[in-house]
Amino acid sequence: MARLAGVSRATVSYVLNNTSAVRISEPTRRRVREAAKELGYVPHAAARSLRAGHSRMVLMPAPDFPVGPLYSRFLDELQWALGRLDYTVVQYGAVGVRGDEAARAWAELRPVAVLVPGSDLGTKGVTVLKRSGARAVVTLASESVEGAHALLLDHEAVGHCAGAHLYARGRRRIGVVVPEESGLESFSAPRLAGVRRALRGTDATVVELPLAYEESAAARLAARWRELGLDAVFAYNDEYAMLLMRALQDEDIDIPGHTAVIGADDLMLGRLLRPRLSTVHVELPSGRDLAELVDRAVRNPGAATETHTVLGASMVHRESS
Amino acid sequence: MARLAGVSRATVSYVLNNTSAVRISEPTRRRVREAAKELGYVPHAAARSLRAGHSRMVLMPAPDFPVGPLYSRFLDELQWALGRLDYTVVQYGAVGVRGDEAARAWAELRPVAVLVPGSDLGTKGVTVLKRSGARAVVTLASESVEGAHALLLDHEAVGHCAGAHLYARGRRRIGVVVPEESGLESFSAPRLAGVRRALRGTDATVVELPLAYEESAAARLAARWRELGLDAVFAYNDEYAMLLMRALQDEDIDIPGHTAVIGADDLMLGRLLRPRLSTVHVELPSGRDLAELVDRAVRNPGAATETHTVLGASMVHRESS
Structure with missing residues (x-):
């Protein structure tokens, strides 16, 4: 040259x-x-970041749970908002590596910021990332981690909303679907806890219903529905609700006459079902707000960590409850 | 130290x-x-790759179209298979950057291989990537690009399968849904072409039906359904089929008596609809085969480029057609 x-x-x-x-x-x-x-x-981005001491790369681990439309939309908006601030989002897809060990792998890429959704990252992992030059670590989980900014995802509130609605509709024997698919525990456990909290001290009871996302599993659960003596079910989300509602209808169980069914996420498909599905509308954190938090933290890495509780939950009452 | x-x-x-x-x-x-x-x-991965001359990073641009469950599953399998071969998949989420310009941005990260789904990457982009040290460039699209390995995704075959099925079921006025959402043209255009090819030289006609993924848009289309005089519709995929089928049912149009409705992708939700949805089962390339192709190409970057036609299409006939 x-x-x-x-x-x-x-x-x-x-x-x-x-x-x-x-x-x-x-x-x-x-x-x-x-x-x-x-x-x-x-x-060479590598050489440039070696010289500059940092990159414009915002690293996110690729989620290890089945991604729904809600998360896809959130990610799109986040990429767009960070792109406008001249960052590039990189999703890191290491398989089978978790927690602080994963943090070491991420640190090798020298991202300027790391966003960790639903993670088991610990204080040690945060330290490793910061020592390697990450100016901001942001977790999106139920609990905060020392040294990291936290968007606290309040899945408990989703369950509480569902439980309170069903109780108000006169239901007293309430099933709660817990998906058997791995990776979903961090969402399903707080949702179940939220239902329990909403019904604590009342005359209602809660029954946990493990369920795989398969027609045959839903059919087996529906076949013993009358024995279970339930009059309502919070089906984890709209997709599980669609699956279970079909199985209950195939068993001639009237919805909502015999059993109220509600989902969560407020997806389009719930509006297309008959009866129309009641659901908990879940408001994910805004991609734009999160991008601004990242940028603020990168510009001022010494500032105190921020903690925000996000994930608004509100009931959308339709015909199935 | x-x-x-x-x-x-x-x-x-x-x-x-x-x-x-x-x-x-x-x-x-x-x-x-x-x-x-x-x-x-x-x-420092950057420093290591500067020294070694290459990384173990397989870069994929994050898709700029709404990701369905089928693609999510393919990506999971691919990450797992590449992980076993000691590669790490990184999804690069640059917004609004396309084609050869995008290739320059990817090249900065010095990936050892680049997988480009549904892309507009050109010969120049492939050259930029190879000059920057990428040992393998693999495209997943309808056409191959010089210098890159190609998995040819035969979306035309999906449409052909749908068209041939509807013709065999005695349908002669066949609508084809074309989503209005951006980023889907590279799938919808060949699917439409496939239907046309299946019906060429017959007495059947094809009518293109632009449709946004919204209840109100589906209701508007359904309201003028009888004027259109169609007796069948290939609804692009199962999700659009669910949307349109509901709107047609709300207009008291009998399915399949008056109009046959079929989707594509063979998702769970099609089996949960009544009537059960007929669909084109789409077989995406195996993540494992693709991982092996990448590894082969990285080990032997001088070998001739490989071209494989993938995306099996087969009809799953249920009740809606």
Whole structure:
């Protein structure tokens, strides 16, 4: 490239690295840039971040649970909002690596910020990330971690909303679906706890219903529905609710006459069912607010960590409850 | 770290970089490694890849279309299969950057391989990636790109399968839903072309039906259904089929008596509808086969590029057609 531009190799390096310590004339700079373009030169992000001490990379571990439409939309908005602030989101898909061990793998990429949804990251992991140059670590989970900013996802509130609604509709024997698919415990456990809290001290009882996302599993549960003596079910989310409601209808169980069924997430499909599905509308954190939190933290890494409780829950009452 | 281990800084560097050119005793190596561990040292992937000339990073652009359950499952399997071969999948979420310009951004991370689903990557982009050290570029699209391995996704076959089925069921006025959401054209256009091809030279006609994924849009389409005079519709996929089928049922249009409705993807939800939804079962490329193709290409970057046609399409006939 130096030959093509007719300058020294040092000059090429100065120009492409945007070194301001050395004075180089504008025509020379232009010549080097044109030569670089002609040769298809691409700067090395690694080398650049080694020099600058940090990157514009915001790392997120790829989720290890089945991603629903709600999370997809949140991620889209977040990528867009961080993109506008000149960050690039990178989803890191290491398999079978968890917690602080995962943090070491992420740290190798030297991200400027790390967003950890539903994680088991500990204080040690946060320290590893910060030592490696991450200026901000933000967790999205039920509990905060020392040293990290926290968006506290209040899944308990989702369950509480469901439990309170069913009680108010006169239901007293309330089933709560707990998915058997792995990776969903961190959502399902607080939802169940929320239902229990809503019904504590009342005459209502709660029955835990493990369920795999399969037609045959739903059919087996529906077959023993009358024995269970339930008059309502909070089915974890709209997709499980659709599955279970179909199985109950196939057993000629009237909904909501015999059993009220409610989901969560407020997906389109709930409105397409008959009876129309009642659901807990879940408001995920805004991608834009989260992007701004990241940017604030990157600019001022020494500031105190922020904690925000997010995940609004509100009941959407339709026909199934 | 050198102080803690009681060795020179050069020795620390040799040990941590696994330099074999310099002889260092095992006890010294152990002392350095223990000091590194105590200090929470994390190697810099960037620096490592600068030294080694390549990384173990397989880069995929994050999809810019709404991701369905089928793609999620494919991605999970791919991450798992590449993980077993000691690669890490990184999904790169740049917003609004496309084609060869995107290739330059990806190249900055110096991935050892790049997988590009549904892309508009050109020959120039492939060259940029290879010059920057990518040993394998694999596209997953309808057409191949010079210099890149290609998994040809035959979406045309999906449409052909749908068209042939509806014709065989005696349908002659066949609507084809084309989603209005952006990012889906590269799937919907070949599906429509496939239906047309299946019906070419017959007495059947094809009517294109643009549709947004919204209840109100489906209701508007259903309201003018009788004017359209269609006796069948291929609804792009199962989710659009569910939306449109509900709107048609709300207009008292008998399915399949008056209009046959079929989807694609063979999702669980189609089996839960009444009538049960007929659908084109789509077989995505196996994550394991793709991981092996990547590994083969990385090991032997000089070999001829491979082209495989994937995406099996087969009809699942249920009650709606």
